[in-house]
Amino acid sequence: MRKATVPLAVLGLLLAGAGTAQAAPADGPVPPGLVALGNPEFTANAMAPLKVTDWADFEADLDAVAAYGVDAISVDVWWGDVEGAADNQFEWDYYDRVFEVITAAGLDLAPILSFHQAGGNVGDDYTSLLPEWLWEKYAGRSSQGVHLDEYGLQHRSEQGNHSRESVQGWADRLVMNEYRDFTRAFEDRYGDRYAEDVVEVNVSLGPSGELRYPSYNQHDEGTGYPTRGALQAYSPLAIRDFQETTLARYGSLAEVNRAWGTDLTSRDQIAPPEDAEAFFTSRAYLETQYGRDFVDWYNGSLVDHGERVLRTVIRTLGDEFPGADIGYKVPGIHWSMTHPVHPRATEVTTGLIQTSVDVDSWATGHGYQRIVELANRFDGGPREVVVHFTALEMDDQDYAPQYSLAQTLVQWIGDYAHRAGVETKGENALAGGLYSEEGWDNIEEAFAGWGYLGLTVLRVGDVSEGVGARRYAELIATYGPQR
Template sequence: MRHITAAVAALSLVLVGAGGAQATPAEGPVPAPPADGPVPPGPVALDDPEFTANVMAPLKVTDWADFEADLETVAAYGVDAVSVDVWWGDVEGAADNQFDWSYYDRVFDLITSKGLDLAPILSFHQAGGNVGDDYTSLLPSWLWPKYADERHHGVELGPTGLQYQSEQGNHSAESVQGWADEVVLDEYRDFTDAFEQQYGDVYADEVVEVNVSLGPSGELRYPSYNQHDEGTGYPTRGALQSYSPLAVQDLRSEMLHRYGSIEAVNAAWGTDLASVQEIAPPEDADAFFTDLDHLDTQYGRDFVDWYNGSLVEHGERVLWAVIDSLCGDFPEADIGYKVPGIHWSMTNPAHPRAAEVTTGLIQTSLDLDSWATGHGYQRVVELANRFDGGPREVVMHFTALEMDDDPVEPAYSLAQTLVEWIGDYAYRAGVDLKGENALAGGVGSDEGWDNINEAFETWGYLGLTVLRMGDVSSGIGAARYAEFIKTYSPDV
């Protein structure tokens, strides 16, 4: 089939892709790549004052002496700032609107005492249960019962009403589902207000970016390969997460709005649904992917468009809530959001690009083989542009910069190709793009650093945050990061 052939051929598209930009109403026009193929953006970070070299702190500091020693090491070779998860469940976990900042008072004071800036993450997600997690912090326990008796859009929430529900019928408590944003936005505002009141004066100039958690692991994605479901981890397709009553209701409303009537829906989909109440996510999700319905049917493309669009709209709502709450405090701070590199199952002939679909990152109504559409990532990348003219610069972060392609069984991965696609499209869309490594071990090898260097030399990345600080405080990690910083900040 065309889609399978195109997916397997994706490596060659890096060199020969072509096409014209197709803007959607929510995004502005993006310059088309040249007819004979895209021209890589090149090393845009060279001597750019917006270049940043950051490190991530541990999920939770337990050895303060080691932490201080690592801070001194990275500060000495030119690291700019430390990214720190500010766990909602730790700060406000005891009771609603009761905040304990004592741990962060100590962490922030120690970081800034070494001459390093701060890049806090407002972590509205759970720590624990994901790759590399060595600490657990659950969402506040009072959150779920607080809204259990409420109704939203006619749906009685109950004890799990704020949570994603998967195709397997399981609920995820790692983050609040995007379809419940309107219920909990005031909670995010309250937390951001409290953070600003605690640190707005103390670290007015030291906070250089506020990164906002938009989903599990702090990423703009659905929990499609997380622990609440069985058999959905790497390198599977994962599981769809759109089966909660709020999600199903939103799907029905969107399709009725799009087509105008159930008769028009049936005409478009070739179905004989008796009422709007029969509009639903895929009943057999396995068949939805193995039959390539996600690519080749109008129902499948409409469903995936809605699923992806819902995720992006969730990101926009939460980012605006934080931006509005910060007002003029931390005047030097950009706002950041993170998009994960879901690089596996991309060339799997059984269900190409399926893992990216279940995480919500791509549209299948677009030409997935075209540079003009960001190979399906158009809306996710251009989320940053929805804030143009606003009070804050919004920056996108993308992971997997250290990884190679592995387009064969079992991974079917195009990790390095994906880094290139995102870099090219973000550059043409005018989006400031920064990068991260996906796995800590990736910065302990020369191969990983060679891939990071290629991303910066060729594909327009503007800054790097290394996961984690301990991996670049000695050995190859420290030597290569110091060399990298000297390249892009020669005065360091």
């Protein structure tokens, strides 16, 4: 159990700066403030490398961060590495070693059930593809009346490209048993050995382990930072689900036509935007009933996918790892937010916000209400479900071409989560911010004013010495954990 010990000089600086950190628009609520201060739920974690190759360096890094109070190490447990060879054949030797090394350093474990691909994203220095047998196993199956081909489990974008980084949520009813089997195998292997050492099980819900669509990933052209990205709703399963959801909402095709101002003659004509670029440049995604309905379905499908996978993992774990929370990661998609043509568009293509609500209102979490309140769908359950939000180290860059409100977004999420009763912890988006005094100032502001309860840094080697080690140690000392 932690005891709060707050150096007065450091606390004075935080409180002095909290007036700035807590400033909110006139129509906004009073910001949460120093929620983490003296809170036993405060945690300070660090991520392991995507794959440890230099064990001596890794052990030295662990010793360094353990010495100043880091709690646990977050470790990707790659589906493609463990079960890549064949269905239901699991290889755990690497994780036997990495978990042993971490716990020998006096650190706890925060494993990530990584149902996504490693490689192909910013900072990735390791590649682990999803199991090849997975795509082959489900080719030829049918779901929702859709016959699947070799791409059947994959997202399909507005450009017609397929992504193999994670399984699309519209295929959950087919592959949920795969997530269950992997979780059960993990629990069978480590449930007794590390029953008291696992403090959180983080669950991958999409590419990069984040609850989002692969809207700015490498399978599409011209969709990287800081563009609007690309919609990922064009697979046969996605289209069928959109049709069924729309007809269930309106009751008949005639009522769909009445609401949308269309003259559709067949349910098969209910479809994602035919011209996605025009969908955004015309502001149809914000200003038409069709556009708001489509975005609501797209966002809702993502949140429902998150619930299904989290619930499966929680049920499968049962009573194992009794002290472990369940975590899911929400990315800070901070660019294109104030774009003069299509504001908030990248948050739409990644599936993070609704547009049927006021996206400028604190009352709706600026559109993030459903994503954040996913955690509350598990109230009264056996485990606390925690949100991890990225980009705590970043500044606003509200100018072309970024049109970024990264720091503002951190405030929106922290504020809304606090009011919704959701435990929220933070991460840095990129390692570079850990080498900057300004980056750490932004992290401290998130804790001082906006209700964040913990931090996981990317990665342990970035905070084992230098600015990262000094500033992380100061943050940990301020918020009270003493071993």
